[in-house]
Amino acid sequence: MPVLIAILKKTAKNLSHWETVDSMEKSRLKKRINTFFDRCTGCSLCRAACSLHMFGGFNPNKAMIRVESRWENLVHLPVVCRHCDNPLCLRVCPVSAITRDERTGAVVIDREKCIACGLCSRFCPLEMIHADPETGAAYKCDLCGGDPACVQMCPYGALEYATGDPAEKGES
Amino acid sequence: MTATNTSTMGRLLRVDLSSSTFSELLLPSEIPAAYLGGKGIGAKLLWDLVPEGADPLGPDNVLMFLAGPLTATTAPAMRACVVTKSPLTHTFLDSYFGGYFGPEIKYAGYDGIVLSGRSPEPVYLLIDHRGPSLQPAGELCGSGALESAKQIKARHNDPDIKVASIGPAGENGVLYALICCETNRQAGRGGAGAVMGAKNLKAIALKGNQLVGLSDRKAFLRAVSTANREISESEDCRVLMGAGTASAVEFANATGLIPARNFMDGTSKLAAKLGDHGQKQKLWLSRAACFGCPIGCSQMGAVRTGKYKSFITDIVEYETAAMLGTNLEIGDPRAVAHLNKLCDELGIDTISAGACLSFAFEAAEKGIIPTDGLTLSFGNADAAAALIERIARQEGELGALLAMGVKRAAGRIGPDAEAIALHVKGLEMPAWGPRGTPGMGLAYMTADRGACHQRGFPAGHEATGSEWNGKPVEALALEGKAAMLMSMQDYLAGTDCLVKCDFGAMGVSADTYARMLNAATGLNVEASFFDRLGERVWNTTRLFNLREGMRTADEKLPRRFVKEPLPSGPHKGHRITEADMKYLLQDYYAVRGWDETGRPTPETLARTGVLTEPYVMLTDDY
Structure with missing residues (x-):
């Protein structure tokens, strides 16, 4: 039944599940930002560098990266966009303003297309979409085109830009 | 939103707590040109805004939270300060804090917040992207400083709001009450918390949406790299x-x-x-x-x-x-x-x-x-x-x-109790006993906020014998200590206008501070700028203190350091005698260009460029 198999294969390729598996394999080759909370001091230089990259001035409140401080600053957890294999922000965007940059693997927002509806923000489980409190416009990490300013700026080694997850490389 | 082409915001928020009104304080350009930011602006505004003899805990005193031109940028280790008239010393008070509250003043759109009057009810000041407002704080009264910050964040459902708050001591008028500036950081010395409490102001809560810009981004980032290397x-x-x-x-x-x-x-x-x-x-x-x-x-x-x-x-x-x-x-x-x-x-x-x-x-x-x-x-x-x-x-x-x-x-x-009260001009001694380090003793005698180790720290050289101007410093020597101290005081006061952290300044050079400042603001200054600025600031705080009744007879060490020889340690048996103090002080007044009673001469004021005339403040009402 070669014809049936061919039809099935063609149908399957159109299913998002298959796309996801496909992109998961691809993403293992792409670099992402990995975080090490045990090295983070909460200094927020990453966030300042991010705001400079995104907006041309300093304000960590407008950064795409977040640092959660716990236990009266005993611990700081940096949270960054994972540029997910299955990016919900991309899938819910009603105007296709969010796409994957094929060169860097980053999930990016097209500022011209964004209609500030807030859907991407609502469906990011890590709350990595930054909505401007005055305009509602959505912003997110774009990996600075492949050379993230946050990673460059961190003096404590709490961020790295690398292929795969640290766990997979046997690091802690 | 676009960032400005300088790292200063160009305006201060003026809050009159008595009438619950806000206005913008626009400084005539002469003031930032002469005093830059932080301590310098604070010294000038205190001189201009506080009426002579005002009760530090009365409505006429002003309480200022001031950032500097490098605060809130990635220039390493920058802070902000509180400036007010101290209830403990009745003279100039500047108290510095690191952490996260200082930068937020600029993200909220201001170089500083200037508060005066007294609110009829307990309030906290909230500034977010909607602007400033006063919120009822009755429920927070009696709460701890850190607890109050937590409650305010919870009330607004935002852990990123940055809070400066007082505890019960500030509310109750303890004369050395502090202002807590987020976890781990305080404007600690001199009783600024009591001034805040006397204004019925429990806290300031900030969440800003403004950008702090740069004049020359590339040059700034290069200078920051140099500063980071110097620190490392x-x-x-x-x-x-x-x-x-x-x-x-x-x-x-x-x-x-x-x-x-x-x-x-x-x-x-x-x-x-x-x-x-x-x-x-x-x-x-x-x-x-x-x-x-x-x-x-x-x-x-x-x-x-x-x-x-x-x-x-x-x-x-x-x-x-x-x-x-x-x-x-x-x-x-x-x-x-x-x-x-x-x-x-x-x-x-x-x-x-x-x-x-x-x-x-x-x-x-x-x-x-x-x-x-x-x-x-x-x-x-x-x-x-x-x-x-x-x-x-x-x-x-x-x-x-x-x-x-x-x-x-x-x-x-x-008198029995006065003999064991360790303070200079009302401010309690910090933790560096000066009997084996007379330069440090002079630093306490002359610091503009009373006994303070951060306005000049000769003990660092005296205790180690490390070099100053190419010569090893002799701990017990009196000669040259006044000049060394003046040089330290001026440089620290100058860089306190940025506002720098003392620890960052152990690494970052004057030249690099100047490069960062120039690239951030568009100024064009050299390393020596901070010494001249600091001397101007030091003379300005001196004028304020003299106007407020500081007596040069009070420029003396606590009796214990003068009469009782040190019982142990490498400088066992030493003390700073009345004669030592007299020599140190007269030498100090001379190198400063002050007369024998410690008053800046008209020539010194002119040479250092102190702006003695009060400037008319331009304000825009909200």
Whole structure:
């Protein structure tokens, strides 16, 4: 039944599940930002560098990266966009303003297309979409085109830009 | 939104708490040109805005939160300051804080916040992207400083709001109450918290949406790289990265500078337990940094075991380890961390608190102070904790007495008590006893806010014999100390206009500060700019202090350092005599260009460019 198999294969390729598996394999080759909370001091230089990259001035409140401080600053957890294999922000965007940059693997927002509806923000489980409190416009990490300013700026080694997850490389 | 092409916001927020009104304070260009930011602007505005002789706890006093041109940028280790007229000294007060509140002033759109008047009801000031507003704070009254910050964040459902708050001590008018600036950081000295409490202002909560721009981004980032390299190559900065200021405990003990038993002695057997080794064992778990700082001198920890378990604690800073530790003969770092936390939450300065407690312990030994049922004796941590609570709440005769600070408390008791009250001009001594370091003694005598170790620190050279201007410094020498001190005071006052952190300044050079400032603002200054700026600022605060009644007869050390020889340590047997003080002071006045009574001459004011005329402030009402 070669014809049936061919039809099935063609149908399957159109299913998002298959796309996801496909992109998961691809993403293992792409670099992402990995975080090490045990090295983070909460200094927020990453966030300042991010705001400079995104907006041309300093304000960590407008950064795409977040640092959660716990236990009266005993611990700081940096949270960054994972540029997910299955990016919900991309899938819910009603105007296709969010796409994957094929060169860097980053999930990016097209500022011209964004209609500030807030859907991407609502469906990011890590709350990595930054909505401007005055305009509602959505912003997110774009990996600075492949050379993230946050990673460059961190003096404590709490961020790295690398292929795969640290766990997979046997690091802690 | 686009960023401006300079790192200053170009406006200050003026808040009149009596009428609950806001306006914008636009400074005529001469003021930032002459005074830059931070301390300098604070000195000038205090001179202009506070009426002569104003009650520090009255509505006429102004309370200012001031950032500098490099605050809120990635220039390493920048801070902000509070400037007001001190209720403790009745003179100029500048108190610095790191952390995250300072930068937020600029993200909220201002170079500073200038508060005057007195609110009829307890309020907190909220500034977010909708602008400033006053919110009712009745429910927060009586809450701890850190607890209040937590409650405000919860009320607005935003953990990123940055809060400066006072504790019960500030509300109750304890004269050395502090302003808590987020976890671990305080504008500690001089009683700014009492000024805030007298204004019925419980807190300031900020969440800004403005951008801090740069004049020349590439040049700025290059200069920041240089500054970061200088910090990483600085031995002093590297020590702070590893052990914070706790590293100074054993140093100060070895050099005979640490206070023991109300400064009776300059060494303590407890130093090893309270220093970095002791703290590492009992407390430390991780590191934390202020905004934008690559040093990260905070060693965060927790008291996990023992009587005081369990709570989170920051590093017990040198000043606290010494003033509440060796000075009170309390050697368990967990007990000192407990006292530290009490002070932080109740909102009192650990330095002045330590001096008040050791004063009370010694006075009790002499039987000249009411004890209110407490066993006041050195080493009694329970009594220390109880006293801190009573001071903060002005409870009982003793609590109310000590809440005034050692100068006033001793004045009430009499000459026997005055002989053991360790202060200069009303500000309690910090933890560096000066008997073996006369330059340090002069620094205390002349600091513009009273006994302060941060306006110039000759002890660093005197105790180590390290070089100044190419010559090793002799600890006990008097000659040349005034000139060395003046140079330190000017440079620190100049860079306090940025507003720099003293620890960053151990690495970053004047040239690099100038490069960062130029690239951030578009100015074109050289390294020597900060010395000239600082001298102008120093003369401005001097004029203010003289106008407010500071007597040059009060430029003297506490009796203990003058009459009682140091009992131990490398400078055992030494003291700073009346004759030493006279020599040091006259030399100092001469190098400063002040007359024999310590008043800046008209030539000096003209040469340094002090703006003595009050400027008409342009304000835009909201």
